[in-house]
Structures are given as C-alpha cells and as structure tokens.
Amino acid sequence: MSGLILLSILGATTLISGVFQHRRLLLPLTLLGLVFTFLFVMGEWSGKATYFADLIAPYNNGMLTFDSFAFAFSGLLLFFSLLVLSLSQFQVQEDVDHAGEYYSILLFTVLGAVVMVSFSNLVMLFIGIEILSISLYVMAGSRKYTAPSNEASLKYFLLGSFASGFLLLGIALIYGTTGHLDLPGISSYISANASSLPFLCILGIMMIIMGMAFKVSAAPFHNWSPDVYEGAPTVITAFMATVVKTAAIAAFLRLMLGSFEAVQGWWTILLSPISILTMTIGNVTALYQQNFKRLLAYSGISHAGYLLIGIVALTYDSPSYNSSGAILYYTAAYALATIAAFAVLLVVAGNSGDSSISAFNGLAKRDPKLAVALTICLLSLAGIPPLAGFFGKYYLFALAINKGLWVLAAFAILNSLIGIYYYFIVMINMFLKEKQDGLPSTSSPASKVVIAICVILTIIAGLFPEGVVQVLK
Amino acid sequence: MSLNQIAFLGLAAMSLLGAIMVVTTKKPLYSILYLIFTFFCIAAHFVILNAQFLAVVQVIVYAGAIMVLFLFVVMLLNLNKESEYRKPALLKVAAAMSGGMLLLLTVAGVVKSGAGNVETAEAALYTQTTIGYVSNLGLSLFKEYLIPFEVVSILFLSAMVGAVVLGRKD
C-alpha cells in the first residue's frame, strides 16, 4: 500500500523536477525514493510501518490484498527496479530532454507492477497490467528517431492491446458466469460447482490464461518479446526482462492460485503443453542466435516456460514446497543474473550499440572481472550449481516430480541441457575469441556496483537459499 | 416479437454492419466514420440495458474524444491519400476463416452451456434495474472502487506523459 502511494508521489516529483530542469537531482532522487519505498514496504510487511496502510485501509474494499505474497513480490520488484534504474544514465545521457518523463514513467510502471502482484480484484489486475503495458509501449519507443525502437514500440503496442482485448473478454465471461470480479467470490463460485462449470466460464478462464500467457511471453504468444527486446533501448529491455516478467508471472500465479485453484485439474492439462512448448521454443530458437539481446529474450522465454512449471504444478499447502516460494526464488535468481548480463552488455556495447554476441569477443582480456561476472551469471542462468539458478531449477523440478508430472520434468531436464549451449557460447566468445577493436567500453561506477551486487547475491542465494524459500511458508 | 426485440435486432444489425464496414472499407477516413456509427449503436444498446451513464460516457469519450483524436491524426498525417494497402487473397481468406472459427467456437460454446445464467437475470429484471443510474454508479464508484479510480489516474498521467514524449517533435 505504501508502495503505491510513495511510488506515485515519487513519479510525480520526478516528473515535476524534470520539468523544472533539475536533471542532476533525478537519478539520486529516484534511487533514494525507491530505497525508501523498499524499506517502507518491508517495514509494513513486518508490521512496523503501518502509517500509510492505516491511512488507506478503510477505502480498500478488497481491491488489493497485501498478504506476504504481495509484500514479497513487491519487495522483489522494487529491488529489481532499483538495480535497473541505477543503470539509467546509459539511457538518459542520450536523450537528456526527457529525463524527467523517463524516470516518472518507469516509476509508474513499477507502480503498475506492484498493483499486479497485490491485486485481489480483476479490475485492479486489468488496470495494473494496463499501467505497466502502456508505460512500456512508450518506453520501448523512447528512442524516437531510430527505426528499431519505433518498430519495437508499435509491435508491442498492437500485440499488447490485442492481447488485452482477449484478457478483457475473459474477465467479462468470468464476470458473467460467476457474477464476481473479486478473487474470493470467483474462487468460491468455482469451487462450489467445479464439477459442472458452465462452458462460458471455462472459455473465460481460457481467455484470461491467454492474456497472462502473453504478458509472461509464453508460447504461442511469445513472438513479441524477441523483437521488442531487441528494438527497445537496452535499459528498458533489462527492465522488461526482469521487472515486467516477474510482475506478470506473479500476477498469473496469484490469479490461478486465488481464483481458479479449484479446477486446477483441467487447466493443468492445458498449461503443461504451453509450458513445454515455451521452454522448448525459447531454448531451441536461442541456439542459433547471434544477437545478445535476442538471445536473452529467448532465454527469457524459456525461463518463462520453467516458471510455468510452478503454476502447472500448483502447490500451496506443502510446508516446504509451494509454487509461490519456488517462483519467487526462481524469478529472483533469473532476474539477478539477467540484470547483471544486461549491465555487462551496456558496459560493453552501450545502450544502443551493436548488441551482437561478437561484442563480447576477447572480453576476458579487456576486462577479466567483467568476463568472470558475466560467466557467473550465465552459469546461474544455465542452472549450474551451486549458483542461484540451479537451486531455482531444482525447486521447480522438485515441484513437478512431487506432483508426478513426469513428462514435464523430462522436458524441463532436456531443455536445461539445450539451454546450456548458448550460454556457454557467449562464455567461449568472451574467453577464446580474439577481440575486434572499435567497441566502446563505457564503464560506470553504477554499473560496476549493480553487477557486483547481482553476482554476489547470485552466489549467496545459491549457497543459502533457505531464507528466500522460507519467506512464503 | 416485442418492440424491444425488434429494436435490439435492428440495433444489432446496424452495429454489426458498421463494424464490418470498419473492417472492410478501403479508406481510413470512412472506417472512422463507420466506427463512430457503430459506437452510437452500442450506446443505444446501453440505453436499452438501462445503463444511461455508460451510454453517455460512450458517446462522449468514444464517439467524441477518441474518434476525434483518430480523425485528427488521419488528417494530420493525411493518411487518406494512401488507400488501404493491398492484401493478398490468401490473407483475406485466412483472416476471415480464423475470425469465423473463433466466432463459431465461442458461440457454439454459449449454446453448449445453455446460457450464462439467464433465469436469474430475468428474475432480476422483473424489478427494474436502476444500477445504471449515475447516482448509483457514482456511489459505488467512490466507495468500493475508489482505489482503482485513483490508480487509473496514474494510468492517465503516464499515458499523457508518454503521448507527449512520443508525439512531440523535437
């Protein structure tokens, strides 16, 4: 709750100070604000900081529910945004005029994300998604005079709004059949007549799944993400790949968990093929990929596939294995590694520069530390112990095996094998290929810090996953 | 066959017609006009459904603001000169087929499941529904729906800023 308020205030402030040309203030202001918000959310979670909560609570008629799920994911989102936004200078320094707008819009995006992970009414879900999407349509196109950026923006916009059309239809059908928009109502209706669900309702669930699948870029609704990731400015790509994906998957999980859990039986049958398809397409397509941003996009798709396992094998009662915990951990692991990877890309190739893998050639000689950092992140993404990525995978696989979803587990294993190849190719480029000259290496203290934090957390989270796992127990 | 049914069917026919024209006309300008027409039909439907407030909003926001915006852009970019880009026949067939299929499947679904709990609806409608009235809507809007209402303002803000950022030539 405080998250929403502080974020909106922060956004407005940045906007205004942008208007009044206090550009130098913007970055510190934003970061400080985010830190503050983060602390506040955490405090609120632990019940220490309740001021804003009390302020709003009376007006919150079951629109948002701030359970530990919401807090955990909001915290995660805020933290990632903090990391990504610390890289902003790469974006800002190339169009200085819109610095204020840039920050404010991103902050609003974060707000949308927070709404998405804490909604308990489909209205809020819809609004949250739209805030997120609309802001991102803009940010994707924020480099106005370059073709890729434009193209990315338009594609994202058209496909996104088309998808939200379906999402809406789904919501409408659900509403029509269940007569409710709030999760408790829906779930009570569905669990009441889970056996004889009117087909319209099934159709609605289907449409909603489709809409969410689009947001998490699950096949066959994934096509937007590679193009948009490639076209968008790298910082924004990083933001989309981490914050947005996390928010989307969390919202998806919250939705399924909160409303449709009763009929898990059949949408499992529907989702597991999607999950398999997603990870397979993502991995296989990435194998022959020369562009690092696209590569990460495809890897993002495959990871979405893994994450879907957490939803397919929906478990919430087991003390030590619940989907929320698994997905929380996995998104954390995935996002940390990805942010670091993008940060390295920013350092190596700049915000707009050529993002082909060859940009990393000979990085080990140019900047060994950077190379090692990226290697660790790639290993984590590939799921090599003892890094965070491995434990996340273990957690999800364990869920699947626990539920006896053998086919899913088999495909997951197979895919995590395939996946290794392209991560390692990048690594090999860094260490074995000779560097070709003329590549800008615009390092910055911020990026160094971000990379360091990500790498360290990746290792620590891998060695001691206990904490994260326990959060949602 | 009561009066309302005739009205409904007429409006339905018109709105469908409008929609189809929007989709099929060659020139953007025309499709805009057809779209406005469709929107008006839908507004009328709202009236029949006793949702006056929405009907008005529909007219103001959609038929008014949004469509004007469209027109404005079309004029600004002078898009009308370039007629709709030629489409391969295959595309048309494919589009029609998939659209039709979607329709078929969904409608079949409705038929299959009888209806979305109609009987309750009818029961409700013996006593006239007044929820569509501004007063009622307003109450619930500012009571239960306060937060979405506020949040959506953020949406507006960011959309506005975004539009400015993108649209402004600098």
Place this chain on the structure above:
Amino acid sequence: MINLVWLVPLFPLIGFLINGLLRDKLPKTMAGVIGSGVVFGSFLVTCGIFFEHLSTPANSVVVPLFDWITAGNFSAQFSFQVDSLSLLMMLIVTGVGFLIHVYSMGYMHDDEGHNKFFSYLNLFIFFMLLLVMGSNYLLLFVGWEGVGLCSYLLIGFWFKNNDYNNAAKKAFIVNRIGDLGFLIGMLLIFVTFGTLNYHEVFEQAVAKFQSGEWGINSTVMVAITLLLFVGAVGKSAQIPLYTWLPDAMAGPTPVSALIHAATMVTAGVYMVVRSNVLYTLAPVSLQVVLVIGIATALFAATIGLFQNDIKKVLAYSTVSQLGYMFAACGVGAFTSGMFHLTTHAFFKALLFLGSGSVIHALGGEQDLRNMGGLKRWMPATFITFLIGTLAISGIPPLSGFFSKDEILANAFAHDRVAWALLLAGSLLTAFYMFRLFFLTFTGSFRGTKEQEHHLHESPALITVPLMALAILSAVGGVLGLPGLLHAPHALNNFLNPIYEGREAVLASIGYEHHHLAHQTEWMLIGITVAAVVAVIFAANRIFAGYRKEGEPTTFLKKLIYNKYYVDELYDAIIVKPTMAVSEFFFSVLESVIIDGFSVVTGKLAIASGRTLRHIQTGNTGTYLFIMVVGVIVMVVASYFI
C-alpha cells in the same frame, strides 16, 4: 638352514636391483661377477638346504613370509614350500643358471647392454625361484608370469631389430593365452577348495575323493587339470601354442639356453608334477597330456629335420623333448618326467651354449649351411657338443639314455602305441641332432673366407661352463639308474614324498604299478639303442660330405621346411580376424555410430534452432495470426477437457 630359504630368491633380486640401478656406473666385469655371484650364493644356500633336507625326515616344509592378499575368505600368503620337488628345481635353476651366468660373462662381453643383460638374468632367476618355491598356486602364477616377462625382455634384448621385438611380443602374448587358462583354473580351484595352498588343496582333493564325494574323472577335477594344463601348454610350448619358442631364439644364446631350454619352459612340467594328485584324480586329463606330449614330440622332431638355423633346430628339439616329459607325466611316470627334465636341462643347456660358442666364433653366423669342419678350430666345443648330442640321442651311458629309456619303458608299460611313437620320435631326434652335429663340425668349412680367418676357440669363460655341463650330462644318469642294474633309483626315492596323495588315491582304486619283466626291458633297450645307432650312421652317410643345397623341392619337404605353415595358419585364423574386428569396431561402431550419435544430436539441435527461428518473421501480422491460432487451439482443446 631351512629358515634362510628366503635368501635363495633374495640374492638374485638384490643382484637385479644392483645391476639394474647402477647399470651405467658398474664396470662390465663387476656386473658380471655380481650377477653370477648372487646366483652362486643362492646355489650354495640351496645346496645347504638340500643336504639338510636329505638328513631330515620332514618331507616338506612351508616357510611363511607375509600375508599378501586378503579379501573376505580369500587369503594368499607369500610363503615358500621346500620339499624334494622344489629343491630339485631350485638346484637345477641355480646350478645351471650359475653356469650360464658365467658363460654369459664371456659371451656378452662386447655387448653394450651387458649390465642390463645380467640384471634381467637375475630377475629371471628370481621369478623362476618364486615359481618353483611358492607354496600356493598364486605364487606359482607370480613366478609364471614373471618369467614370462623376463623372457619377453630377453628375447627382445636387441630391441633395435623389430623382428626380435615381434618375437618377444609373440612369446609374451602366446604365454598370456596359456596364463588365462591357468588363471581360470586357479579361480576354479579356489571356488572348489576355498584355498590355493598346495597342501590344503591336495589334502582336500584326496579327502573328497575318499569320502566318495567325487569319483575318478569328476568334472571339476578334469576341468581344473585341463585348465592348468592349458597354462602348461603355453609355457612349455606344446601344441598348439608352441610357435613362440622357435621365434624366441631371437634372444642371445645364453637366454635360449637358460630360459628356453633348461628352466622356464620346463615350468609346465613342474606344475603338472606338482599337481600330480589332481591329475591322478582325472585320468582323462592325463590322457590328454599324453596325447599332446607325443604329438608335440613327433611334430617338432619332424620340423627339426629340415631347419638350417642351428638354434632353430635346437629349439624344435627342445619342444620335442618337452613333449617327452609331458608324455611321461601322461603315462603317470611323473618321476621319469622330472628325470628327463633334469638331464635335458643339462644336455640341452650344453648344446645351446655350444651352439652359442660356435655362433660366437663365426661372428653371429647361425646358418648350418655356412658351417662345417669346425672341429679343427674349436676342439673343446666339439667334444662337449658331441657329448651333448650323444646324450640327447640316448646313447648309453650318457644321461639322456637313462631318462629317455625310462620314459619309453613306462610308455611301453602303459600303451604300446605310445611307446612306438615315442621311439620314432627319439630316432628322429638322433637323426636331426647328428645332422646338426655333422653339418657343424665335420666336413669342410662352407663359410666365407674372412669368417674362416677369424675362426678361433672360445675363451675359457665360455668353454669351462661347457665342460661342466658336459660332465653333468654325461653322468647325470646316475640320478635314476634303471631297476635292472639293481641300483637304487635315487630320484625315485628322493621324489617319492610328493606322491603320497597320488599313492593314496591309486591304492584306493586298487591300481598297482606293474613292472616290466627284466628281459622285456633289456629287449626295449636293445631295440632303442640299435635303432638310434643305425640312424646315426645313416645321418653320417648323408651329411658327412654335405654340399650346400638350395630350397627343398618336393612337397613334403617344403611343407616341413616351412614348419607346416602353422604360423601362417594362426595368422590367418586368429591374428588377421582380430585385427579386422578391431578395425571394424574402431572405424564403424566407434567413429560412425557412437561418435556419430553425439555429433548428429548436436547438429540436429542447431539446425532446428536455425529453422525454428524463422517463425519469428518480424511481421506483426504473422504474430497476430499466430496468437489467434493459439487461442483457437486452446478453445478447441477446452472442448475436450
């Protein structure tokens, strides 16, 4: 004294280590002295133990050193067994070994590998002693393989020559084939008796027999004995595994004398005699042994007829003589086998060393056709060689006569046919041996002029051992004077203790040794000697005035001259197929299928990636279509849920 038995193998080991480690430092004479000295040392110790043994009633003592392998219920000690049999072997090994060492000091004097040679020889003596002294089959096997290794090293001693290396390799591998049989036999023994110690094995075997658990020819016994015999066939160069021995002549002559005549090749005979109890329990195996022995004796003898390489002739004669020993064992006359083993050790070593001396004199010439009339230049060698030849041909009163005659007599007692064949064999022996002798020493020298110019008698270091061996092969017969001379059969009395188990078995099946009537024996001797003498004269008539002749022409001659093409046969049916199969494995299974699998999988993955990414056309319209199709599919699916 008996407790010092461990010194016997220790000395040679020390010698090996000294000569091996300091081979570059030590002066040649020094190395030679050490090499021979250590062997002489163990010879002395052996003699000491020997006389002690003669005096003491205890017929067999086991001297444990330490536990070697223990796993579960399996345990094998490193311990020596001293009884008459092992003592006899030890005496031969160390005694003859010592003489050959001395000889080698002269023979190898100009070789740059001199010191290495002595270290190898010592190592061989060490392993040979392990072989004969070990108190269980495992230790026997240790020596068994160890001597194989040494023979490998020594055959390939002149490693520059690849033929020699091939010969060495062949020797080792063929032996390995036998060893495999032996190994499995050993495993079977352990599985049957739960131990590998001679004593326990034999006792249990007899016990099981007497308790009626087994009859004669029980499957297990036959299996064990045959498997062990496979090992013996390999080691002692019997049919079908004899082919390595002739090639083994590639090694320096002392090696041939020591390893491939006197000691190592007789290990098989030793092993059979050692396990006489088991063989007694499996007469079928004995029959096999007999057949193989006779066959080898004849077969090798015939090949010997037409060989022109002096050492090859001797090699085949060795094979044939080993056949005699096995034949002896086959008819149950183990002692006769040991007897012949002993005398053979003397005269065959003598012959080899003699030939070595000849070769030495001729500067490496080994072809009989280029020799002749050497008695003029090298009298000592001539005399000693003559004695050796007479001995091997079985002319009384030389040692060979007694041992061979005993075998023949036993064969006659056992089965007339066997006797006849063996007699024929001995005639052949006499013939080719004297062919060799005449071609070498009589007539006129057929070599080149400058060879003739260099001809000389060998130095004392060479001739003295020759004489020593000559004396031994002359008087060796006293060990086993036939009964009809009313003298005690020394060897019999000496070896009797090791037959206790055998005798017990025989007694319980009511078998009694039927001795030939004296007149029969006289008759046999008469026949044999007469025939042999006749053969010798024939040989003299043929070869005294020998002229160089070209390659043989008649089919039979050619066949024999080319050793019945056995090597070629093996090459065709074993070596080539193996190589072909290996090539197939390598170039088809491995390279194509197993490697191919991984390669193809990888390529497949990449290729599918390359194609699949074209779904991502970049066209928004396509994406929209894909989405809609996806929705439609989902909806359709929902109908079936």
Place this chain on the structure above:
Amino acid sequence: MPELTSLKTIPLDWYIYLSLTLFAIGVTGVLLNRNAIILLMCIEIMLNAVNLLFVAFSAYSDDPAGQLFVFFVMVVAAAEVAVGLAIIVMIYRNFQTVNINVLDKLKW
C-alpha cells in the same frame, strides 16, 4: 417503467451472441488490415464488444460491478488510443507510412 419490465423479452443470449460476433469481427479486422490506424480501430471494436457484454451481464444480474468495469475499460481505452496514436504519428514521421508490413526489420 413498463418498457423496462418487458426488457426480459430480450434473452441475455442475444447480447452474448452479439458481442461475441462484434468481437470476432474486430479480431478479423485486426488480422485483415495492415494499416496501423485501422488495426487500432478494430481493437477498439473488440473492446466495445466486451463492454457490451459487461453491461449486459451487469444489467441482467443487477450488479454495478460490470458497468464500473466498463467505465475503467473506457478510461484505459482512451489512454491506450492516445499512446497508440502518438506511436503511430512517430512511426509515420520516420517511415512516411503506417503500414505495419514495413516494420519487419526486427526478426529471427
């Protein structure tokens, strides 16, 4: 009001069919057209179809939630259109066309 009570003579199904049809038309339009603006309009048709559905449901079950949702949808739609048109304008500025087929540089 009398006409209201007689509203029951219109089965809810009719509205469902109608809006589904509208929605399908919108989808078809999206698939059919290559002109970004028309695409946008078709999407608007889809949204309106959904709105109609919402209103029908809410009216028949006498529950304001649906209509309020429609209100929010309209708001969102407005915002979406604003941004969308801005994007289209931007595109046109750089490409002198709003044909989405032109924008296929990002692929594979």
Place this chain on the structure above:
Amino acid sequence: MNLITAILIFFPLASIPVLYLVKREYVKTAAFISTLIELVLTLYVISEFQIIPDTQFLLDYWWIESLGISFKAGIDGISLVMVLLTNFLMPVVVLSNMNREQMQVRHYHALILFTQMAFVGVFVALDAFLFYIFWELALIPMYFISLFWGKERRIPVTFKFFFYTLTGSLIMLVALIYLYFQTPAPHTFDIAAFYNLNLSATEQSLLFWGLFIGFAIKVPLFPVHGWLPDTHTEAPTQGTLLLAGVMLKMGIYGVIRWVLPIVPEGVMLWKDWAITMGVIGIIYASCIAIVQRDFKRLIAFSSIGHLGLTIAGIFALNIHGLQGGLLQAFNHGITSVGLFFVADIIYDRMHTREIAKLGGIVHKAPAMSIFFMLMLLGSIALPLTNGFVGEFLLFLGLYQYNVWFTAVAGLGIILGAVYMLRSYQRVMLGEANSLTSEFTDMLMSEKVVMGALTAAVFWIGINPKPLLTIAEPALAQILQQYTSFLTMK
C-alpha cells in the same frame, strides 16, 4: 575431531587465495605445497581411522533445513580409499606441471585445487543433495580447464564432454529427487533415510537406471563412453590426469555407495545388464586400443576396458568383486595417470601423439623407457604390480558369479598385453627416426612424479593389505545390506 572432514574438503578451497598472493613464479610451488598438506591431512585421518564399518569423523549440520538438506559428510573405508587416491594424485598432478610453460598459471591451479575440493566432497558426502552439488562442482572446473587450456578441437569436444556427463547427472538428480520424496515427511536427502526405504520392484528398476546411467557415463561404461577419448586427447595434461585419475572413479564410487545399497532389488534385476555392458566394454575398448593411432586415445580406450572389468566385478556382488573393484579403481587411478603422463612427456618433446611417427625413444630416454615399462606392467596386471591384485580379485569375484563372463572378460588380459606391448614397441623400441632422435630424457621433477607413481604401483602390488583391510568392513556392510534384502525377499 569431526571437523577434520570439513578441513579435508575445504582446505584446498581455502588455499586458493594464496595462489593469487604469491609471486607468479611461486604459484606452482604454492599449489604443490597446499596439495602436500592435504595429503598429510589425509594420512593423519588414516592414522586416526578405526577398522570398523561405521562412518567416522561424521559431520552433520542442517544446510537447508526446510527441505531436509543437510551438510552431512563422513568417512568410512570406501571414502577413505578414494580420498587417499585423490589426495595422493593431486600433488603428483601439480608437480607434473612444474617444468611446463603454463599460461594463466594462477587460474589454472586455482581450478585444479577447486576440483580437488569437489572430489573430496563427492567421496565424503552422505547427503544426496550435497553429493550432487559436489558432483557438479567437480564437472565445472574440469570443463573450464579443458576448454581454456585445451588443444585445437577443444570447443566441440568439451561441449560433448559436458553434455554427456551433465545428461547423466541430471537423470541422476531426478532419481535422487524421487527417492527424496519417497522418504517419510518431512522429506530428507540423508542417505541413511534412503537405505531403509521400501520401494516396489518397478520403482527400483527405474531408479536403478536413473542412478546407474549417471554413474555409467562418468565411469565411462560402454556404450556411453563416447566423450572420454576425445576429452582425453583435447584436454591439457593436468586435465587428463585429473579426469583419468580421479573423476572416472567418482562413477565407480557412486555405484558402490549410491546404487547397491539403495536399490538392491533394481540391482538384482539388472546387474546382468551392467555386467554385460562392462564385459562388452572390455573387449570392445581393447580391440579399438589395438588399432589406435593416437597414443593418448589408446590409453583412454584402455581405461574404458579396465573400468568395464571393474564394474563387472562390482556387480558380481561378492566381497572379492567389491574389494577388487575398489582397489582396481585406486590402481587404475595411479596407472593411467602414469601412462598419460608418459604420453604428455612424449607430446611435450615431440609435439605429436601419433604412434606411427614415434619409435626408438628408448635410445634417447632410458629412464623414461623404464618408467613407462613399469607403468605398462601395472596396466597389464603383471603379478607384484597393483594391477594384478585388483584384477585377480575382480576375476575371482566375477568367476563366482558366472564363469562365462569371466572367460570373455579374461580375453581382456590377452588383448591388454597385445595393445600395450604393441604401443610400447612402436613408441619406444626400434631404430630412432629423425623426430625421436632429438628426444630428451626426463627431468628431475618428472622423474619424481613417475617415481612416486611407480612406488605406489609396487607398494600396492606387493602389500595391498592395508588398503584392503581399510575397505573391508565398509564393503562387507554394503554387501550385507544387499544380501539382507535378498534373504528378506
């Protein structure tokens, strides 16, 4: 006292920073010293070790309590033998690099020490998850060593290596997770809990293959050995040595510790297959070794053969087979390291591994010819070398299980002699050619390496008793766990 286990595992890791502190030219020395200290620690453990079946120096702390994952490690006879092998070979491996040009020497040795940590961890871990982590940790630095310091074809080859092994270990991971969920809630990865699960025959069969494939690929067993020859040829020497010396043994250890006692019925149902694979492997690999042109490949194939026999003997499931298997694992570690090091010396001088190009080296390098011969003897299992003891016990075990398997496997000792002597003849003997006439004999450090290995070869060959006694009780217990199941059936 129990901390000694932790120290054993993490000392190498702890000593990595030292490599980055000392001067560049002392890095190798530092690494060498660290490995020596580790060896001393191991010897200390041996001195403290009691000859009892139970695990000693047990270390058991929660790692991820909520998931029942604990840091549980301990040493029993089996572990001890393997740990000894690892820590004995490590100094040798480091020393083998002493006189070589080495790029990136710091990272190189850091990775080597890291591997050591992982190896020891694998051998002492008693928690399935921990075991798996170490298992993978051993793979990664191995991969990097081969990739960054490897030869020309390293990139595809290392990929092959990585995928082969990782496939195996992932399948294994699935099996482990399944076992984990079979344990009574709250589930645990503790091996003790795995021991007393009662699983149906089908489960056990599947689990058997799940686990066994993982280990078989590591061993490697025919027909999943495809990665080994290439990796051996492309990896840098130390990589090869670590691989042949220790890594392959992880598979054997895994079979003994994680397959036999956990899925006895699966073993009972499928052991014939395992043995058959092993025996086929012997013949197959030996035959290929005969016609091998590349010296390193030849040794690689010989490894496949020997380890095939080892697996066959282990699955005979009697004390002799198990003892032989463990001992042979140890022996093969030493012998193959020796042979590969010879190959490395030759490559270092001649820059070729093609047997055809070599020959007559003995004239130039008597010392090496002797060491090579001794290693060769160990490899062809001549009595009084380590190989003989191991193989004899293996044959003994296998024979008690089935005669015909033994007979076929026995052909291996003939073929072994064939290819080894062939290679020795063609590499060392004969006339020296233009290339080999420049050969220079071994340096001091190389002599030390080979000397240490040779000493081990004969020490075990003549006095195998200590190792056998150490391992006996633990193996007997594992065997007992298996047989008790049979009697229970």
